[in-house]
Amino acid sequence: MKTEVLKEIIKKKLSREDFAVLTNLSTSKSQIFDSKKLLSKEFENYENEINNYYNLKKNGVIDGTEIFILNYISPIEVIIIGAVHIAQYLIDLLKNFNFAVTIIDPRKYFTTEQRFKNIKIINEWPNKALEKIETSSNFALITLTHDPKIDDPALNYALKNKFFYIGALGSKKTHENRCKRLKEAGFNEKEIKSIHGPIGIKFGGKSTPEIALSIVAQLVSETNKLLLNSKK
Template sequence: MRLNLLSDLNAERSARRAAVLVTDIASGEQRLVREAEIGSDPLAQELRERLRQGKSGLVEQDGHQFFLTVQAPPVRLIVIGAVHISQALAPIAKGLDLDVTIIDPRTAFATPERFPDVPVRAEWPDIVLPQLGIDRYTAVVALTHDPKIDDPALSAALKSECFYIGALGSRKTHERRIQRLMEAGFTEADIARIHAPIGLDIGAISPAEIAVSILAEIVATLRKDRRRSA
């Protein structure tokens, strides 16, 4: 690989932007296709499919073979609320190779002892989230039931390109949430991005079951283009 291509690939990785390195098998020629440039590339359809799958592989077009080396940012899960559900959710999410961060300004809850091996930020979401950045490879879940904590996080998520937003609470709780967010200037279309009540409807009761339902919904959203149609 040419040094400039390696440098460009590393730059995209550092910026959490997806890219695909295209190698012509016959000639050895290579080019880097950034995610924003895929639409104008001759292999656009194949590049999009490989990027959706998150897998590198060989493709063929017009009698030529190309190896597509896919580089996609690790999927990040930002959890608002160091609650019991979060304690069950964090280890399962790590098993799914999600990059988990817990945010909760309540220092009695947001402790390393309660969340071993997971970054915990005992700060307000509106302070932490701009530092972390929320991109299209990020899922945000709000679990505190406290509007003072959840609402700023949801507002930040709605202003971003994150692929999933979820919020804990009953339908009545969500109706009140909708009212607050609309008063804050968000539209019905904006608020429709929020999965609430959060998680797939599997009849979950315990914190662990609710965690499973949340992660199942996140994975379903992430992999929606690959789900069975029948």
């Protein structure tokens, strides 16, 4: 691989777009490929096969060729409402997975850079902050404040925009009250049930890192289901 290609891959990863890297295993020449990019001489004879693998996000040596394709998929976006203590543990755990994290919290004293290094923080009320983000059904929402005036607008937004994962922190009682409010706001039972509340898988832990781990386990599980379905 040429150093230029390496640098190009690193740059492309920051663009948060899907792309693939092609390597000719009989020459070690490689190039970046996406739907807009033309194939170089090294690869042009295998255009159909390459497109086929690319569209299916399939990795490996293309059958009957010496072409290796590796897909880079854009990260799943996770929005966290509440720059609270759990959020710090969450971010540490989420780093190991393919997630891009944004934290929203209108309370300035929580969102100090000292507590959240290299994380995108929006210091505004959720409804205002979410308007500024181009969201899709590939987004996940985690609400952590258990304060209705901060969490509820975000939950409303995520339900309307069909986020694939919505989780809300809070006790069973808090969640019951939350469901009542959402019902009053006009959401049907199916929509309300799609919220993971109380958030996280159950494994008996109550400490902050344990709660964070239980949330990440649930989010990763739901993300894997999403990726599996998108391949079908």
